[in-house]
Amino acid sequence: MSAHTESSHGHGEADAHGHDDLGIHATLKGYLTGFVLAAILTIIPFWLVMSGGFEKSSTTALVVLAFAAVQIVVHMIYFLHMNTKSEGGWNMLALVFTIVLVVITLSGSIWIMYHLNSNMMPSQMQDPANLP
Amino acid sequence: MSDTSITMSAGGGSPEALSFHVAADYHPENGTLLGFWVYLMSDCLIFACLFAAYGVLGREFAGGPTAAEVLELPTVAVNTTLLLLSSITYGFAVLEMQRDRQNPMMVWLAVTGLLGAGFITLELREFAHLISIGAGPQRSAFLSSFFTLVGTHGLHVSSGILWLIVLMVQVSKKGLISANKRRLMCLSMFWHFLDLVWVGVFSFVYLMGVLP
Numbered sequence: 001m002s003a004h005t006e007s008s009h010g011h012g013e014a015d016a017h018g019h020d021d022l023g024i025h026a027t028l029k030g031y032l033t034g035f036v037l038a039a040i041l042t043i044i045p046f047w048l049v050m051s052g053g054f055e056k057s058s059t060t061a062l063v064v065l066a067f068a069a070v071q072i073v074v075h076m077i078y079f080l081h082m083n084t085k086s087e088g089g090w091n092m093l094a095l096v097f098t099i100v101l102v103v104i105t106l107s108g109s110i111w112i113m114y115h116l117n118s119n120m121m122p123s124q125m126q127d128p129a130n131l132p
Numbered sequence: 133m134s135d136t137s138i139t140m141s142a143g144g145g146s147p148e149a150l151s152f153h154v155a156a157d158y159h160p161e162n163g164t165l166l167g168f169w170v171y172l173m174s175d176c177l178i179f180a181c182l183f184a185a186y187g188v189l190g191r192e193f194a195g196g197p198t199a200a201e202v203l204e205l206p207t208v209a210v211n212t213t214l215l216l217l218s219s220i221t222y223g224f225a226v227l228e229m230q231r232d233r234q235n236p237m238m239v240w241l242a243v244t245g246l247l248g249a250g251f252i253t254l255e256l257r258e259f260a261h262l263i264s265i266g267a268g269p270q271r272s273a274f275l276s277s278f279f280t281l282v283g284t285h286g287l288h289v290s291s292g293i294l295w296l297i298v299l300m301v302q303v304s305k306k307g308l309i310s311a312n313k314r315r316l317m318c319l320s321m322f323w324h325f326l327d328l329v330w331v332g333v334f335s336f337v338y339l340m341g342v343l344p
Contacts, residue, residue, distance in 0.1 A: 027227075031220055035216070042334075046212075049339045049342060049343065057344050065340070067335070068332060075324060075327060080325065087169070094170050101180070106187065109188055110187045
């Protein structure tokens with residue numbers, strides 16, 4: 001018990017000095033790299049869609065989504081300064097947890113509602129037994 | 133606690149070598165930034181729900197105008213450019229902040245605010261145009277989810293501009309003190325996060341919406 005009191009006392013002293021340093025060291029090179037990458041990753045999908053895209057629109061949609069995913073990672077790294085070390089890893093932990101929730105929300109909603117739509121075809125809706 | 137002390141006393145020799153518990157509580161050095169990051173993640177969930185709603189309802193035109201008919205890609209391209217430019221100008225402001233150069237930083241912050249205001253102006257004009265041609269949020273499920281998702285993002289950008297103005301006043305009154313730097317870093321995260329969400333909006337709503 002005494003060991004615990006001692007250590008917490010020591011910790012209080014260690015924490016007493018101010019933290020003017022915000023732990024984030026942004027660099028011009030980092031911002032410019034992020035900006036150029038983001039610009040390229042924006043122009044390509046816009047050009048692709050505005051010039052008509054691929055023959056199958058689902059292919060174009062997948063390519064656009066892939067570019068968006070890459071650009072989001074670029075924004076995370078170069079603008080939001082994300083890495084596995086920041087805040088002792090807690091930033092990354094919160095991010096991973098959020099990504100899990102986002103994926104469940106998005107894919108779950110779209111999957112379930114797509115199946116609901118398929119099971120509510122007009123033929124079934126016109127059945128007199130289903131009318132109010 | 134009693135278990136630990138028994139173990140330690142049984143070890144005899146040096147207590148440091150045999151401490152099986154973390155001696156001190158873990159405190160992140162910048163608790164505010166971590167807390168703000170957690171807020172951003174919860175905000176991300178709001179947008180995820182709105183994206184899911186749009187994903188489900190985005191093709192339900194109810195006989196009204198389709199996405200390809202009402203969405204104008206050139207306007208969106210200009211909007212995207214404005215927001216991306218405002219991201220990099222905020223980055224320049226952060227770089228000046230790190231060097232404690234207040235005046236150049238204020239200039240970059242002002243440029244960021246103007247670019248953001250330009251974004252909001254274009255978006256409001258787009259909304260006004262849609263409503264004037266009878267494609268308001270009440271027209272179809274597609275337009276309801278479209279206005280909710282894009283409008284929520286616009287509301288966030290507007291709040292960001294308001295926050296930016298308040299911070300500029302604070303910096304001009306108190307200077308680049310440690311608290312103001314912390315606030316500027318929080319707004320930096322917020323602003324870049326909004327640009328990140330916009331990447332999802334222009335890809336998922338606009339670019340994929342106009343596809344046949």
